Amino acid sequence: MFCRLLGPLEILVHGSPLPVGRNRQLTVIACLALEANRAVSARSLVEAVWSGTPPRTAEEQIQTSVWRLRKAFRTAGAPANVIETTSLGYKLRIDEAQTDVAEFDRLVTRARSIAAAGEHARAVDDYTAALNLFRGPVLAELSSPVVASVAAQWEExxxxxxxxxxxxxxxxxxxREVVGKLRRLVAQFPLREGLRCLLMTALHGSGRRAEALAVFRDGRNVLVEQLGLEPGRRLQEVHREVLSGKERMAATADVTALVRAPAQLTADISDFTGRADVVDGIVRDLRGDEAHRITVVVGKCGTGKTTLAVHAAHLTRRGFPDGQLYADLGGTRTEPTDPAEILRQFLHALGVPDQAIPRDVREAASVYRSLLATRRMLVLLDDAEGAEQMRPLLPGTGSSAVLVTSRSNLTELPGAHLVELGPLPPGEALELLRGIAGPTSTADQAAAKEIVAATGGLPLAVRAAGARLRARPQLRLVHLAHRLRIPAVRLDELTHGGLDLRSRIAGSEHRLGDDATALWYRLGLLDVPDFPFWIGSPLLDVGTTASEKLLDELVYRRVLEVDGEDALGGVRYRMDELTRLYARDRAVELMPTTARRTAVRRAAESWRWLSALARTDKRVDPSQSRAAVGDDVVETVMANPVGWLRAERTAVKWAEKCDARTVAVLAS
Known part of the structure; x- marks a missing residue:
């Protein structure tokens, strides 16, 4: 099987084109092929097909399209399971060597290596072979803006x-041989100063000095009229050389040379501990030769995303000789940073004077991409709020790499490689605690393990505990461990200066909708390890669908985690203990006592009533239910009562012990 993307989409199975249909199926297979061997979420496919206006049956139509594509592959004799369903979406399984995009990367990489060794003629042959892989505009037959965005990157x-x-x-x-080709390209891309530099050099080298000067005048007029910009430094240098009559035996690819090589990475930490495999994986991603490399480190607050990203960036920065850019996007602040402001900072760091930076964000992004087009730079975008905030800050070519940290998955970014960051394993968390607080005696080993357990393995919380111990030598490990056993003060005990987990969790709270926030507070009142998909119904008096939607929002903002499926096929959710304590504190602070007690009581009643329903042999009329759950939940319980009781065993035990006094205590 061979996949051709550099032109109209074509998939060859045993040498024959695969009939993939049109419209939706064509868009779906194009998205899967562009992300070959990487999972593409159903949400991303829906966005690619319907561009923000999907029908209610969008996901079902995507499933149908995938089914038809699988049937087409099977009929054509392709290997089994070419399109694989994963927990993250759908994945097209194909040998990466069997794609024209991989062949293009291979040829260009080899051409650059050969050129660096001085074998220019051989390098030109490889470049020519790579460029001949383009059979026309990339995927121009598809109208999807998502596909068009990727196609534009390939054109660049x-x-x-x-x-x-x-x-x-x-x-x-x-x-003389290249003048005609360059004239056509300059006419097609009049704002691309690099092409104009090359054309002026070719004309000058051919003894056509007046024509070379005319190319500069035309280019200056276009830049001033359309962008309000004077020509860049390199174009002006070539102009001066032509005016002076200086022989120019060779042009330079540095047509958008940086005034300086920025080095904006924040300081690395000397006591970085653990996560060796994760760091190695990110370093490989950043050093790779893949087109438009984007690595996204995702995880909940306190997992050390920024520290890890900065550490990995420092390990690879020498591979980016043209500089490193850094920006805090403020995604968890009340007001995230405007990408226009970040662009202004980046362009200024790249040597563009303030008066020459376009005010329009799209024009500024165009100048930014042009400056990075032939550069090898590392861009670190910290605390991204979402994909839309990031898009203007992404380079347009694969010569640079982008490293992102975010609490959101950002799966809608084409080609992004997600690195999921969780808590530290107990051994690494202990090592980090010892590294900060100092060596522990044998007698303190149990207390150190208890402290690490109380932090949930979150590096931020471990650092705060270690810093408190280091700053207060009289505070023994056993004393801190004893204090951390008290839930009401645990978050305060895990705070030291700027190491404040409470404020970091609040960053997720800023981005939640009102209903999701209300559900989160109420979940914090329940003393159960995990929750079913319908739990929002008794807590907020909403339907099952609304409950699932709100729970998914909490997962997206990283205050809940998906904890797998139960025996009935329903999704289960969990909240780590420190986040639950924060939610409970906020509930006590902001909700009236009666509202808190009502939430706990309704949840307990629902579990008790459904438990009684599951244990009876009689069919109960759902309309007679005292539980605030929908008929669909009742039907699910009755369809498999034994499985439901097994899944909810712990919650039911809690609910059965949850009398009026317990409700009052939990809600106080």
């Missing part, structure tokens, strides 16, 4: 490779 990569190839041809003295 094609132009960069073309510029590099022409540069080598000029070094070989082929001035």
């Amino acid at each position: 990569r094609r132009l960069v490779a073309l510029e590099e190839a022409v540069e080598l041809e000029l070094k070989l003295g082929k001035y």
Whole structure:
């Protein structure tokens, strides 16, 4: 099987084109092929097909499209399970060597290596072979904006490779041979200063000095009229060389040279501990040769995403000689940073004077992508709120790498590699605590383990505990462990200066809707290890569908985690203990006592009533229910009462012990 994406989509099975249909199926297979061997979520496919206006049956239609594609592959004799269903979505399984995009990457990488060794003629051959893989505009038959965005990135990569190839041809003295090609390209892309530099150099080398000066005048007029910008430094240098009559034996690919190489990474920490495999994986991603490399480190607050990202960036920064850019996007603050402001900071760091930076964010992003087009830079975007905030800050070519931290999965970013970051394993958490607080005696080992357990393995909480112990030598480990046993003060005990888990959790609270926030507070009042999908019904008096939607919002904002499925196929959710304590504190602070007691009582009554229903042999009329759950939940329980009782065993025990006094205590 061979997949061709650099032009109209074509998938060959045993040498024959696969009939994939049109419209939805074509868009779905294109998205899967662009992310070959990576899972694409159903949500991303829905967005690609319907561009923000999906019908209510969108996900079902995606499933139907995948079924038809699988049938087409099967009929054509493709290997079994070519389109695999995973927990994250759908994945097209294909040998990466059997795609034209991988062949393009291989040829361009080899061409650059050969050119660096001085074998320009051989390098031009490889560049030419790579460019010949383009059979026309990339996936132009698809109207999806998502696909069009990826296609635009490939067009940018094609132009960069073309510029590099022409540069080598000029070094070989082929001035006259490239003039016609460059004239056509400059006419097609009049704002691309690199092409204009190359055309002026070719004309000058051909003895056509007046024409070279005319190319500069035309280019300056276009830049001033359309962007209000004067030509860049390199274009002006070439202009001066032509005016002076200086021989220019070779152009330079540095057509958008940086005034300086920024080095904006924040300081690395000397006591970084653990996560060796994760760090190695990120370093490999950043050093790889994949097109448009984006690595997204995701996880809930306190897992050390920023510390890990900065550490990995420092390990790889020498591989990015043109500089490193850093920005805090403030995704968990009340007001995230405007990407226009970040662009202004980046362009200023790249040497663009303030008066030359466009005010329009799209124009500024275009200038930014042009500056990075032939550069090898690392861009670290910390605490991203969402994909829309990031898009203007992404380079347009694969020569640079992007490392992102976020509490959101950002699965809608094409080509992004997600790295899920959880708590530290107990052994690494203990090592971190000892590294900060100092060595522990044998007698203190049990207390150290208890402290680590109380932190939930969150590096931020472990650091706060270690810093408190280091700052107060009289505070023994056993004393801190004793204090952490008290839930009401645990968050305060795990705070030291800027190491404040409470304020970090509040960052997720800012981004929640009112109903999701209300559900979160109420969940914090329940003394159960996990929750079923219908729990929002008794807590907020909403339907099952609304409950699931709100729970998914809490998962997206990383205050809940999916805890697998129960025996009935329903999704279960869990909240870590420190987040639950924060939610409970906020509930006590902001909710009236009667509202808190009502929430706990209704949840307990629902579990008790459903338990009684599951244990009876009689069919109960749902309309007679005293439980605030929907008929669909009742039907689910009756369909498999034994499985339901097994799944809810712990919650039912809690509910059965939850008398009026217990409700009052939990809600106080």
